Amino acid sequence: MRILKLYLHPLWNARLLLIYSFLSGFAILILAPFLMISLRSVGKGWFGKLWFPPEFTLQWFQTAIDIGNIPQVLGNTALIAAIAVAISTTIGILSGWAFGRRRLPGKEVLMAIILLPRMIPPITYALGVAKIFYGLDLVNTYLGVGLAHVSLCAPYAILVLSSTFEGLDERVLEASAVCGANTLKSFFYVILPMVLPGILASMIFTFTTSYNEFTLTLMTYGPDTVTMAVRTYLAIGEGYVEITSAMSVILVVPSLVILAMIQSGIQPEKLVGGFKGV
């Protein structure tokens, strides 16, 4: 026992070292895959047991843009995301107001029902969505793919916005009424500035959801509505690792921008509420 303690003592003294080796292992595990992708996308002649590519080139990006039709795909992705964000934010504002500010019988149950699409794996209802959209000729249209994304985005918008509206201080609204603002005025000058951060947050999160959404897109896309996620998946199937890596780098940039944005403004823990679309 004494001997064990003698051995353990230096270990306890070196706990900072242990902590940092754990943390650096964690950092390597998270970052190295992305580093490898980005090196792949600019490396040339990287074969065998080499740690780094011997030559650098931008030709894979060129190929990806030419053959992979990236500009159009990016346009598709943005348009579909815009449709999904617009529809789900509208739904979120209306229903968020009802959930946050109105007396509603069985509020918890209603909210749980609304959040169901985020708890069930998307593939289970993506089949039905695809089947219905085939019947309505919505497959391979921007509206169709955007609508399919709404099924995942809307619950999140409602969740975020109802808590935003719930946090509105009743006294400020009363104060604006006392000061003689009519409904329209108090909406534009009092309510809107107060809820704008919440609306923006909800828009950012729904955009990310739509941008990353793969399952529902895969079931409803067509040749004219290929999104970045689907394009990358197809490229992985085609098997040209370098070109796929170049596409992935393009695809990952907006996510990192958004990550930087929320890091400066929004607490990371809040993100957990928005179960990522798988």
Place this chain on the structure above:
Amino acid sequence: MLQTWRKYEHNATTWLLLLPAFASFFGLFAYPILVTLIQSFRPEGQADGFTFENYINFLSDPRGRDVIVLTFVLAIGTTFFSLLFSIPLALILRDKVRGHRFFRLLALIPLMVPGLIGALGLLLFFGSRGWFNLAAQALPFVTEPLTINYTLQGLMLFYVWLYFPYTALTTLSALEGLDRAVEEAGAVAGANPRQVLRYLIIPQIIPGVLAGSVLTFMTAFGAFSIPLITGGDYRPLSVQIYKEISSFIPAHWSAASAMAIVMGILQVAALTLYMRLLRQRQVR
């Protein structure tokens, strides 16, 4: 009279506000599931008729049962290993060590980045020419590249990589919600750090941690992109459903629908069970 009318009007507006939400819920979720349910009872390739064949075929086939078992193994394993990894990570990051902001940001990355890219990067990193194997081969006793991609262990590792943030972030926020005075009181009363951890910290954070692990379980159960790309021959339910649609012409809609219904039921059942266990713990 006027009062009742006002109240009624007020209620009507509330429901009107909720209308779009319910329209999207029914149109894009409930009705599709109903369509899937109906389809799952249709004989394959026919527009009408009623049969239990799709369910019987799937559930009586040993491969079908393997698929279900694999899905559960992956989901439960991911939850377990995420917990194992997240608790030390959160304990370290709580102490605001140097650079803790950077490491917190790192924990968010798998949540924000498309799963496809994470999968591709992991395949490259753990591949036979990836950095992991280059580093492993620098060790004296490793001569052959280690095979990680397309194995069950590898798939589990990738799942944990992608889904641990849910557990880690909730554990972290549970830990930060703790009152440090309790631990100090424990230390003053003569408890060593290990005892403080075992008897003061862990019991307090367990409800929050397990609630966070529900999210990991849920997403891992429905995971699609990671096993589709990195699974190889290991196909959980979601991938199997997609394969029924994509790799047959004409697509096996009825078989896929039956599997989707089974998957939905299993997910709801597992979640209900998990929640019930959680609640029992909390009551005790």
